[in-house]
Amino acid sequence: MALGKSRMFFKQALGNPRKTGAVAPSSRHLAKHMLDLSGLAESRVIAEYGPGTGSFTRHILARLRPDQRFFCVEINPDFANALRQEHPGLSVHVGCASGIASFCQQEEVAGIDCVVSGLPWAVFPDPLQTSILESMLAVMPPGGSFVTFAYLQGLFLPAGRKFRRHLGRYFSRVERSSVVWLNFPPAVVYHCRK
Numbered sequence: 001m002a003l004g005k006s007r008m009f010f011k012q013a014l015g016n017p018r019k020t021g022a023v024a025p026s027s028r029h030l031a032k033h034m035l036d037l038s039g040l041a042e043s044r045v046i047a048e049y050g051p052g053t054g055s056f057t058r059h060i061l062a063r064l065r066p067d068q069r070f071f072c073v074e075i076n077p078d079f080a081n082a083l084r085q086e087h088p089g090l091s092v093h094v095g096c097a098s099g100i101a102s103f104c105q106q107e108e109v110a111g112i113d114c115v116v117s118g119l120p121w122a123v124f125p126d127p128l129q130t131s132i133l134e135s136m137l138a139v140m141p142p143g144g145s146f147v148t149f150a151y152l153q154g155l156f157l158p159a160g161r162k163f164r165r166h167l168g169r170y171f172s173r174v175e176r177s178s179v180v181w182l183n184f185p186p187a188v189v190y191h192c193r194k
């Protein structure tokens, strides 16, 4: 990965620690794990939440077929602008993922079959976790797929434990991958079905 992206990510992490939720972008190993478990191939409309410097975005774009739709939702306008520059034509909405219904309207899609999330759930307060999950489920058909990661240390934080309980409550199937050690920090992937 380009050093410039790591530097940009670190700078944003210093300026917005509670929104960025990490000090380094995800590795290509974590990206591969996420996408292998995402159900992307069988999805028509795909959204990425919290793309940051695009660690998952470029892998999604590489797997995307012409008959699929893809757009991103990123709260940090600096990340959004950098992504648009790197991937001309990529649709990146600036705002909170809880506003997904309005982003779907702007995209003129009825719903989303697959969400790939880079959001830092373990630093989110409970009302934000639930509002993002509930708004996502409201636009997702039964069988829709949700994939996200959690840093190993975050699994033991109260917000991380709460997030895991929410997944069990909101999704009909929740599975957790083995630890992806080749990431800083090491992480696990949750892959869920509505």
Ligand SMILES: C[S@@+](CC[C@H](N)C(=O)[O-])C[C@H]1O[C@@H](n2cnc3c(N)ncnc32)[C@H](O)[C@@H]1O
Pocket: 019, 020, 021, 022, 024, 025, 026, 049, 050, 051, 052, 053, 054, 055, 056, 073, 074, 075, 076, 079, 095, 096, 097, 098, 117, 118, 119, 120
């Ligand atoms: C841990 S970083 C992950 C970045 C990238 N996906 C990766 O894995 O390297 C979290 C990202 O989520 C974004 N973010 C945080 N809160 C958000 C929210 N409520 N809605 C949309 N994006 C958000 C941050 O700006 C940041 O880009």
